[in-house]
Amino acid sequence: MWYDIRMSEQIAVRLSNDLVHRLDAAVRDGAFPSRAEAVRVALGDLLDNLRRRQVGEAIADGYRRQPQTDADVKIAEAAAIRSINEEPW
Numbered sequence: 001m002w003y004d005i006r007m008s009e010q011i012a013v014r015l016s017n018d019l020v021h022r023l024d025a026a027v028r029d030g031a032f033p034s035r036a037e038a039v040r041v042a043l044g045d046l047l048d049n050l051r052r053r054q055v056g057e058a059i060a061d062g063y064r065r066q067p068q069t070d071a072d073v074k075i076a077e078a079a080a081i082r083s084i085n086e087e088p089w
Contacts, residue, residue, distance in 0.1 A: 013039070 015023070023035055032038035 023038055026032055026038055027035055032041065
């Protein structure tokens, strides 16, 4: 388990019957040990995806404010080629 139960808070969540049936099926099939663990994992994944989208948007916004030049692309391309060539394939 990735969380510390000593530093946790219990919350109540109301779910549709369909969602509960699907959740129970996932637990029954062994995808998760319990409903609670399934919800923790799903919420963690959801929040991680949100954070990744926010980081991606921040990067894209930076490129909109300061677009890369052809020189930047050439430098990055050369660095990528050097990195690939240094791999011990």
